[in-house]
Amino acid sequence: MPASAMVTLIRVTAFRISEVASLLGVSADTVRRWIDSEKLPARRDEQGHRIVSGADLAAFVRSPADRGGTAPSSARNRLRGIVTEVVRDGVMAQVEIQAGPFRVVSLMSREAADELGLEPGVVAVGVIKSTNVVVELPS
Secondary structure, eight states, X not given: OOGGGOOOOOOOOEEEHHHHHHHHTSOHHHHHHHHHTTSSOOEEOXXXXXXXXXXXXXXXXXXXXXXXXXXOOSOOEEEXXXXXXXXXXSSEEEXXXXXXXXXXXXXXXXXXXXXXXXXXXXXXXXXXXXXXXXXXXXX
């Protein structure tokens, strides 16, 4: 194949501070503190705005974080948030957690919800283990 017919697609993604904050569910000030403390690498674009490369952001998110003393587990998806609603019936309970920009809904036994003391305002961690995850790209 002639070299002129070959096409190579390289997608380089960079995010502004507000985009990083939105993606991670934190404030822009938190992202600035991470950059200022050199926990998150950033550079300046042509207009002088600080930007974070997609690769650096992915590495930052993958880096070891304080797990709060959790037991070893095969579940990798942990979303810490606040319980916003608990609906109990005779046997089951529906628990909603707001974790950053994400709403997580769990169905569990009423006994489990009672033993955990789940009520609106309680901080909880939704631990998600899934073999079926749908991945979409924003339009």
